[in-house]
Amino acid sequence: MSLNAYQRTLKTTENPRNTEYRLFAEITRDLLEAQRRGVIDAKLMEAIDRNRKLWVTLAADCADDNNLLPKETRAAIISLSIWVHKYSREVTRKGEDIGALIDVNRNIMKGLNPNASGV
Numbered sequence: 001m002s003l004n005a006y007q008r009t010l011k012t013t014e015n016p017r018n019t020e021y022r023l024f025a026e027i028t029r030d031l032l033e034a035q036r037r038g039v040i041d042a043k044l045m046e047a048i049d050r051n052r053k054l055w056v057t058l059a060a061d062c063a064d065d066n067n068l069l070p071k072e073t074r075a076a077i078i079s080l081s082i083w084v085h086k087y088s089r090e091v092t093r094k095g096e097d098i099g100a101l102i103d104v105n106r107n108i109m110k111g112l113n114p115n116a117s118g119v
Contacts, residue, residue, distance in 0.1 A: 020058075021112040027051045028105040035098045044098070048088045051101060055081040080104060 030047035037043065059081035061067055062074035069077075084104065090096040 017112055021109055023054055024105050024109045024112065027054055028102055028109070031098055031102050031105070035102065040092060040095060045092060048092055048098075048101075051105070052085055052088050055084040080108075 027047065027050050030043075031051060034041075034044040034047045059078045062069065062077045062081075067074055084101060087096065087100060091098050091101065
């Protein structure tokens with residue numbers, strides 16, 4: 001089976017919660033790698049940007065009136081998205097610790113899959 005066929009099959013069979021978990025895991029691993037390097041470089045910027053895009057997407061989904069999550073949960077996700085956006089700038093511009101972004105992602109991952117150990 002070709003990679004493209006596998007990816008199409010995965011997209012049609014993977015439930016949204018698992019997809020979200022997988023994306024958080026991939027991005028959080030990139031953030032952890034950037035943290036280990038300890039420098040502000042292109043890989044850090046790419047990891048931060050990808051994380052920010054994920055959170056913007058989640059916020060946009062939560063802003064949709066058709067979203068079935070409770071309003072309080074949707075509001076909390078939107079609030080976290082705003083924080084992630086602001087704090088990401090602090091990391092890239094002022095060298096703040098990336099660990100806070102990693103912690104938030106890990107907590108979300110625990111909520112998406114409480115049986116998983118996280119990244």
